[in-house]
Amino acid sequence: MNALDSHLLKTIADLHSIPQGAYNIRKNGTGISRNSTANIEIRPKEDKPGIDIIVKPGTRGESVHIPVIITNEGLEDVVYNTFDIGEGADVVVVAGCGIHNPGESKAEHNGIHDFIIRKGARMRYIEKHYGEGEGKGEKILNPVTIIEIEEGGYAELELVQIRGVDSTRRETKARLHKDAHLLVTERMLTHGQQLAESNILVELIGQDASTQVISRSVAQDNSRQIFYPRVVGFNRCRAHVQCDSIIMHQAHVRSVPEIAANHPDAQLVHEAAIGKIAGEQLIKLMSLGLTEAEAEETILQGFLK
């Protein structure tokens, strides 16, 4: 791994060296380093690109890192990863993709992630997306996340687009069974001419399934964002969806949430807001000695934290 690889891995997965525990590092469409542990097995798929990650029942306090980096232009990388989180396990999965596109033709990574969180298991999943590069070649990321949570299971999806991604179309679909809970936090920054679309569908199937979806975004320059978060309740269940966007410059933001109740004991709530940075916040920080640009940056960082 060279300095550029390390820089990308640090940005998307907070990795300063080869991680502890199970990991799979993919670079320019190929696995370059892999490690399984006694409790977490990673094995390449035989029928298509990608890996199976199998976490033994009862595994606790372990992590899996599966970052992807791309440093070539003209690459269209599609990968299928399947996660089986065994009963009663409690693990952290760190994914993410960093693209450094040096040229004029596009670099694209589409990660299709399929999760099953088995009975009573817990998973925290962190996925960060980042793009950079000297040329005008587009950096494109179209992640698909499909998650099924069995009885009493819990999952947290932390989905972050740091910056530099020219085009993204995010698909997230979840099915929750009895007493399952899903927390989705999405944070996204777009700038330049970037385009971002996020579709989230959470189906609350089992009794007392519940979900919280929190989406925060900042749209700068001429960028465009569209959000379609949807929650459908089929049973006694609860959901809270919250979308907040800061709009700047000539950006456009559309938020089209849906809540649908197909059961009299479904309790679904949605809130959305689009607006600019609050003037009072700017003035307060500037009165403490920050320039307007510094104050703006501080507020945006806080909002996307």
Next chain:
Amino acid sequence: MNALDSHLLKTIADLHSIPQGAYNIRKNGTGISRNSTANIEIRPKEDKPGIDIIVKPGTRGESVHIPVIITNEGLEDVVYNTFDIGEGADVVVVAGCGIHNPGESKAEHNGIHDFIIRKGARMRYIEKHYGEGEGKGEKILNPVTIIEIEEGGYAELELVQIRGVDSTRRETKARLHKDAHLLVTERMLTHGQQLAESNILVELIGQDASTQVISRSVAQDNSRQIFYPRVVGFNRCRAHVQCDSIIMHQAHVRSVPEIAANHPDAQLVHEAAIGKIAGEQLIKLMSLGLTEAEAEETILQGFLK
């Protein structure tokens, strides 16, 4: 007018007798009584069914009643009404449609209403829908409301579906210019096998245009409701959209609001909630001596007020 006519007019327009001021009463597809005043002219359209309502600039404190009643089955009534509210006027328009369908074939009324609220004018518009009848003939109401509000104008749309409407598809479109304000309050009760769909689109075009959309609904039995409130901001503007639904029995409710900002100074907020009647409220009223059914009815009436 017979007793049935009076009953329908009282239900939809609070009319106990022929109203004061300007009015047009339509029954079973024909105007049966009309009155213009010095300031408000009502004249039948020449090219299609319907009337033009012209309110002179500066007219204040006057009202127009244009109720529609249907007491025959097998009628499909379409009417085009055009409202011109002159500069600086301040008037109340009471519309609404009541259907008593005595038979087995459907009775349908589609009122297409087109408003221009001129510079600085104010209008309060009240439209109530109601259906009843001995037979199984459907009562169908598909209103279309198109409203343009000029600089500094103000309009309030109070759109109420009382009960008994088997199928409704509501279309409401508004364009707001500089400093214009629109308040929409929609209240809807569905029961039985009824179906209700409401599409609202408010475009905030002029600087400092603002809107508030409040939708409240109760879905009972096997009824289905779908709401698509949309607000699009093209300028410095403000919007607040609030949809609350009470779901009961085997009903289904979908709420799909959209806020879209195409300007950095657009401030748009949306809130939606679907849930059942709060248990504490029921218990409190029952502890005061009401039966459960009475307590439920009291809460629903309050919610839809």
